[in-house]
Amino acid sequence: MSVAVAARVFGSEILLALIRYYRASPGTTQQSAAEALSLSQQLVSSNTRILTDAELVVGAARGRRGGRYHVDEARLQELLKALEAYLVD
Numbered sequence: 001m002s003v004a005v006a007a008r009v010f011g012s013e014i015l016l017a018l019i020r021y022y023r024a025s026p027g028t029t030q031q032s033a034a035e036a037l038s039l040s041q042q043l044v045s046s047n048t049r050i051l052t053d054a055e056l057v058v059g060a061a062r063g064r065r066g067g068r069y070h071v072d073e074a075r076l077q078e079l080l081k082a083l084e085a086y087l088v089d
Contacts (some may be wrong), residue, residue, distance in 0.1 A: 002082035005054045010083065014039065014047050019071060022057050026070035033069075054079075 009015050021033050034044040050068065051057035056075050059067030 002079060003086045006079040006083040006086075009051060009054050009056055009079065012047070015050060018044065018047055018051060019056065019076070022051075022069050023071045023076075029066045029068060035062065 009019070013083070017037050017039075018033060021036060022028065025032070025036075030044045031041060031049055033048070037044070047057075048057060052059055052069075054075075056072060056079065057069050058072050059069045059075045
């Protein structure tokens, strides 16, 4: 299952850009990500949902202003290793 999740989250330039952004700027909001990456709020929201469903990005609720997001480094390594093992073996 992790291989399918890894292929999904690493298979899109938008998802990769969000992973990079949330890693570089932990505790940031979707609005900040949208502005920094020149993407629509809707696009960032739907793609951030994919990353949170994959348990790669974690959000802490902050009321009306939205959540603050960061990458779960252990989960990132798990997905990278799963993809590598699948491709190499």
